[in-house]
Amino acid sequence: MSILDINKIRQDFPILDEKINGKNLVYFDNAATTQKPLVVLDALANYYGHYNANIHRGIHFLAEKATSAFEESRTAIQQFLNAKYKEEIILTYGTTDGINLVAQTYGRKFLKEGDEIIISTLEHHSNIVPWQMLCEEKGCILRVIPIDDNGDLILEEYEKMLSEKTKFVSVVHVSNALGTINPIKIIIEKAHEVGAKVLIDGAQAASHITIDVQTLDADFYVFSAHKIFGPTGMGALYGKKDLLNAMPPYRGGGEMIKEVTFEKTTYNELPYKFEAGTPNIADVVAVKFAIDYINGLGKANIAAYEDELLVYATQQLSEIEGLRIVGQAKEKVSVISFVLDGIHPQDVGVILDQQGIAVRTGHHCTQPLMSRLKIPGTSRASFAVYNTIEEIDKLVAGIHKVKKMVL
Amino acid sequence: MLNMTINEIQDEIIEEFDLFDDWEGKYEYIIDLGKKLPKLADEYKNEDNIIKGCQSIVWLHAYKKDGKLFFEADSEAIIVKGLVSMLVKVMTNHTPEEIATANLYFIDKVGLASHLAQTRSNGLASMVKQMKAYAIAYQAND
Ligand SMILES: Cc1ncc(COP(=O)(O)O)c(C=O)c1O
Numbered sequence: 192m193s194i195l196d197i198n199k200i201r202q203d204f205p206i207l208d209e210k211i212n213g214k215n216l217v218y219f220d221n222a223a224t225t226q227k228p229l230v231v232l233d234a235l236a237n238y239y240g241h242y243n244a245n246i247h248r249g250i251h252f253l254a255e256k257a258t259s260a261f262e263e264s265r266t267a268i269q270q271f272l273n274a275k276y277k278e279e280i281i282l283t284y285g286t287t288d289g290i291n292l293v294a295q296t297y298g299r300k301f302l303k304e305g306d307e308i309i310i311s312t313l314e315h316h317s318n319i320v321p322w323q324m325l326c327e328e329k330g331c332i333l334r335v336i337p338i339d340d341n342g343d344l345i346l347e348e349y350e351k352m353l354s355e356k357t358k359f360v361s362v363v364h365v366s367n368a369l370g371t372i373n374p375i376k377i378i379i380e381k382a383h384e385v386g387a388k389v390l391i392d393g394a395q396a397a398s399h400i401t402i403d404v405q406t407l408d409a410d411f412y413v414f415s416a417h418k419i420f421g422p423t424g425m426g427a428l429y430g431k432k433d434l435l436n437a438m439p440p441y442r443g444g445g446e447m448i449k450e451v452t453f454e455k456t457t458y459n460e461l462p463y464k465f466e467a468g469t470p471n472i473a474d475v476v477a478v479k480f481a482i483d484y485i486n487g488l489g490k491a492n493i494a495a496y497e498d499e500l501l502v503y504a505t506q507q508l509s510e511i512e513g514l515r516i517v518g519q520a521k522e523k524v525s526v527i528s529f530v531l532d533g534i535h536p537q538d539v540g541v542i543l544d545q546q547g548i549a550v551r552t553g554h555h556c557t558q559p560l561m562s563r564l565k566i567p568g569t570s571r572a573s574f575a576v577y578n579t580i581e582e583i584d585k586l587v588a589g590i591h592k593v594k595k596m597v598l
Numbered sequence: 599m600l601n602m603t604i605n606e607i608q609d610e611i612i613e614e615f616d617l618f619d620d621w622e623g624k625y626e627y628i629i630d631l632g633k634k635l636p637k638l639a640d641e642y643k644n645e646d647n648i649i650k651g652c653q654s655i656v657w658l659h660a661y662k663k664d665g666k667l668f669f670e671a672d673s674e675a676i677i678v679k680g681l682v683s684m685l686v687k688v689m690t691n692h693t694p695e696e697i698a699t700a701n702l703y704f705i706d707k708v709g710l711a712s713h714l715a716q717t718r719s720n721g722l723a724s725m726v727k728q729m730k731a732y733a734i735a736y737q738a739n740d
Contacts, residue, residue: 212621535675537654538629542677545621553653567654567674596626597676 193496195488201577203228203484214547217582222367222395222526222573223551224417228484231421234477245469247446261472264479265462268427271482272412273403278461279435281428282475286394287317289413289428290361292465293390294321296438297411298359304330306358309387311336311344312563313366313373316556318392322361336362338563342369342518350381357387364396368555368571369518370501370526372400379408388434394418398575399497399524401490404429421481422474428465435461442467493576497525500574504583511590517569528555528569531590534597539570542593548586604696607688608704615708624709625677632680638672649724654678656725660732667694667733671725681710681722689729697733702726 201207204226209216218226238260244253246261268280283289298321302308308322308331326333336349344362360382365372379389390411393402397414404412411434415426430438440447440458444467449457458464485493504527508514513532531539540552553568554561561568572586602610618624642659649656654675661668669690673679688704689697705711705722 535654537675538677542625545625596622597629 193492193499195492195496195576197496197577197579200488201579203230204577205229205232207577211547211549212545217548217578217585219572219574219578219582219586220549220551221398221575221578222418222555222571224423225398225420225575226577227422228420228481230480230484231477234480235422235473238473238476243473246472247463257472257476260476260479261470264475264477267479267482271397271402272427272429273405274429275405276432279429279432281430281435281462281465282470283413283426283428284424284471285415285417285426286315286392286413287321287415289411289426290318290390290392291321292428292441293361293411293413293430293438294325296441296465297388297434298322298325299329300437300439302329302331302358305356306331307334307352307354307356308332309334309336309349309352309357309360309362309382311349311362311373312338312560313342313344313363313369313371314361314557314559315363315367315392315394316558318361318363319559322359331358332356335559338371338560342366342371342520344371344373344378346374346377349378353381353385353387355385357382357385359390360387361390361392363392363394364402365393365399365524366518366520366557366560367395367526368557368560368569369520369528370395370523370573371518371520372396372522372524375409376407379410383408395524395526398485399490399494410434416474416478416481419478419481420484421478425471425474425478432461435465440464440467444468446470488576496576497574500578500580500583501525501527503580504572504574504586507583507587508590511587511594513594514590517564517566525574526571527573528571530566530569531594534593536568536570538597539590539593542596543570543586543589546585546589546592548589550586604688604692604700608702608707611684611688611704612707628680628684629676630680631683632673632676632678635672635679635683635686636670638670642670643672649721649728653721656682656721658682658725658728660729662694662736665693666691667697667736669729669732678721682725685722685725685729694733694736698730698737700730 206226242253242256244257246258265277265280269277312335322333334352337345339345364375375391382389388410391409393412393414398419410431412429417423447459447464447467449459515530517528536552543550551571638657643657647657647659649658654673656673659670669686671682671686673682
C-alpha cells in the first residue's frame with residue numbers, strides 16, 4: 192500500500208472529473224502528456240492576473256517580480272536535476288528543442304566528416320531526426336545500438352561500436368514506447384572512455400526517476416515540462432558549463448546579446464546566450480510549481496506507487512487471452528505497450544475511447560523501433576500517480592469488450 | 599441499387615443508423631460492414647493507392663467503366679474498414695461529375711464526425727478528397 196493518499200491527489204487534478212462519452216475519464220496517456228495540478232493552473236492564472244511583464248529588461252515592479260519568478264524556476268530545475276550551476280540550465284520549448292539546440296550548435300561546431308554519432312533503436316523521432324540532419328550536413332555517420340526482444344539495449348553491441356571515431360552518443364533515458372529504463376550511467380561512462388560527449392533524452396524519465404546529472408556525469412540532459420505535470424511548450428536543457436560556453440549561440444535576437452553594432456555583436460553570457468527573444472515566461476514560472484508538487488509527494492513515493500500500478504496491470508493484462516505485452520525490459524517505468532491478436536491498435540483505441548479510456552495507439556513516434564519489433568504499432572497505457580487500481584480494472588474490462596466486438 | 603443516387607444511398611445509411619441508440623450497436627454495425635467488405639486484391643495494395651493522413655493504412659483503388667467511376671478500398675483496421683465501406687457504397691458507380699460535386703452529409707448525420715477523433719476523421723476526409731480528386735482527373739481526361 193502506498194503512503195500517498197491517491198484520492199486526495201486526484202482532487203488536485205480537476206480534469207479527472209471530466210466525463211468522456213458519458214463515462215468517467217480514465218486517463219492512461221500520461222507518457223504523451225501528464226495532467227496539470229491546480230497549483231500549476233493557479234500559477235499560470237496568477238502570473239497573468241497579477242504580475243505579467245517582460246523580464247530581464249524593465250526596472251518597474253512587475254518586471255522585477257516576473258524576472259525573479261522566472262529565475263526561481265531555473266533554480267528549481269537546477270535542483271531537480273542536481274546541476275552544479277544555475278547557468279547550466281537553458282530554458283527551451285521542450286525536449287525536441289533541446290536536442291535540436293545541441294545538434295545545431297555543439298554538433299555543427301565540433302563534429303566533422305567521418306565522425307560517428309551513436310543513438311539507439313529505442314529513440315523517439317526527436318532524438319533521431321536532428322542527428323540525421325546533422326549527418327547529412329556534416330557527413331557524419333549515424334550508428335544505432337540494437338535491442339533484444341525484451342526491449343533492452345544490447346550493451347555488448349554498444350561497446351563494440353565505440354571507437355575513437357565516436358564523437359557523440361545520444362540516447363533515451365526511458366523509452367516512451369516500451370518503458371525500458373536504460374543503464375545510462377554505464378552508457379555515459381563507456382562513451383567518455385573514448386572521449387565522446389553524451390546527451391540523455393530524459394522526456395520520459397523526469398517524472399519517474401530521480402535525476403542527478405553530476406553523478407551520472409551527463410554532458411547534456413533534456414526534458415519537457417508537460418510530461419512532469421507542468422505546462423506545454425516549456426522544457427530545459429542541462430549542459431556542462433564548459434561545453435555550453437564553447438558552443439556558438441543558437442538563435443539570434445534580443446536577450447542573447449551583450450552589445451550590438453552593425454559591425455559586430457557580442458553575445459550574452461550563459462544561460463542567456465541561448466535564450467533569444469521573449470521567452471515563454473508564464474509557463475516557465477509555472478514549472479516551479481509542478482516541480483514543487485512532485486517534491487511534495489516525493490519522487491520515491493511516486494515511483495513506488497506507479498510500480499504497484501505497473502505490477503498489477505502487467506499481471507492483469509497478461510491474463511487476457513491473445514494479448515501480448517510488448518517490452519518486458521528488466522527495468523521499466525509504468526508504461527505498458529500491448530498488441531491483441533487479430534486486432535489493429537487503432538480499433539483498440541477507438542473502442543476504449545468510447546468507454547472513456549484514453550490510451551495511445553500507433554507507432555508512438557518510434558517507427559524504427561516498431562519495424563525492429565515487426566509490428567505496425569501498439570496500444571499503450573501509461574500511468575501516473577493519480578491513476579488507480581480500479582481504473583486498471585476498467586481497462587481490463589474495456590479490452591475484453593474490444594475483443595468481444597471485433598473478433 | 600444500381601440506379602440510386604448518391605443522396606438516396608446516404609439517406610438509406612442514415613435510416614439504418616437511426617436504429618441504434620447506443621455506441622455499441624453503432625460500432626458493431628460498422629465493424630460488421632468492415633468484415634463484409636471484400637478484400638482488395640494485393641496488386642492494388644501498392645504505395646500509390648495509400649491514403650495519407652490515416653493512423654492505419656488505407657488503400658483506395660479507382661477505375662472507370664462505361665462512363666462511371668468505381669471504387670474499391672481496404673484497411674488494416676476494422677473500424678476504418680467499415681467506415682471506408684460506407685464511403686465506397688455511397689460513391690461508387692456514379693459519374694465523375696456526380697462524385698466530384700457530391701455533398702457527403704451522412705457522416706455528420708449518423709454522428710460519426712463527432713465520434714471520430716481528429717486523426718481518424720482526417721483519414722476519412724483524406725479519403726473523400728482522394729475520391730473527388732479521381733473524379734476530377736477522370737473528368738479532365740474525357
Ligand atoms: C522519449 C521522448 N523523447 C522526446 C519526446 C519529445 O518531447 P516534446 O514533444 O515535448 O519535445 C518525447 C515525447 O513524446 C519522448 O517521449
